[in-house]
Amino acid sequence: MDVDDAKLIRIPAGGRFPGAHGRRVIQIKASCDAMSDHGARPETPETPTEQSIMNIRKSLLALALLGCAGLVQAAPNCTIKLQGGDNMQFDQKTVTVSAACKSISLELQHTGKLPVAAMGHNIVVTASADADAVAKDGIKAGAASGYLPAGDKRVLGATKMIGGGESATASIPGGALKAGGEYSFFCSFPGHSALMRGKVVVAP
Known part of the structure; x- marks a missing residue:
């Protein structure tokens, strides 16, 4: 059964569960959305794409060049x-x-x-x-x-x-x-x- 499908609990013959004390159980519908978080599947982290890695490298290179530019000074005129x-x-x-x-x-x-x-x-x-x-x-x-x-x-x-x-x-x-x-x-x-x-x- 698919996890997104609702689960049906069938009613026994006679329409009563043992120990139901005379109360008639019609039908119980349980959805997987109501399941405990303990039973949820962990999310798979996204893998960085080649483009995102390239963008990060470009940003780091730009920062490095900016830092070097601040160290460079024009030679004094003598x-x-x-x-x-x-x-x-x-x-x-x-x-x-x-x-x-x-x-x-x-x-x-x-x-x-x-x-x-x-x-x-x-x-x-x-x-x-x-x-x-x-x-x-x-x-x-x-x-x-x-x-x-x-x-x-x-x-x-x-x-x-x-x-x-x-x-x-x-x-x-x-x-x-x-x-x-x-x-x-x-x-x-x-x-x-x-x-x-x-x-x-x-x-x-």
Whole structure:
């Protein structure tokens, strides 16, 4: 008999069960739904499908990649690279470096054709508050000193003066530029500092 079928308890001949004490039993219908839970069959757990396993693997991989991305940081910029020509202009007005650099490189390329005596360029880095005074004192120092006062502690870094087609490099010691400080770069050749000037942003 199927478990879903109702069970019929047959009535004995005469319509009475022994010990029924005169009460007539007509018919008793017992359904399997009323059976005790102790007799119920345990449910079979669902087996994970291939698709669900693949989805779990994809989720775990995405979480792993997200965690790795948080560990990756961009390399700090430790170079101030500028070009200047016969038009008395640097190619950038703002440069950004990191205070974490062990040293900061200064790289200058003169893209013009005029000689250093007529159109010399250099890169000078100072605190913004000192830029005007250093440029003024540089003119007094003259061409022989590259239009910079010798041993001036206000000068944080500077390249030599160069002419058209030349290039120059120099460096600033690590720690000289503080994160959040206000710094400027400029050319100290007479009459150039007002036009050839920009801002140095120092990130942590």
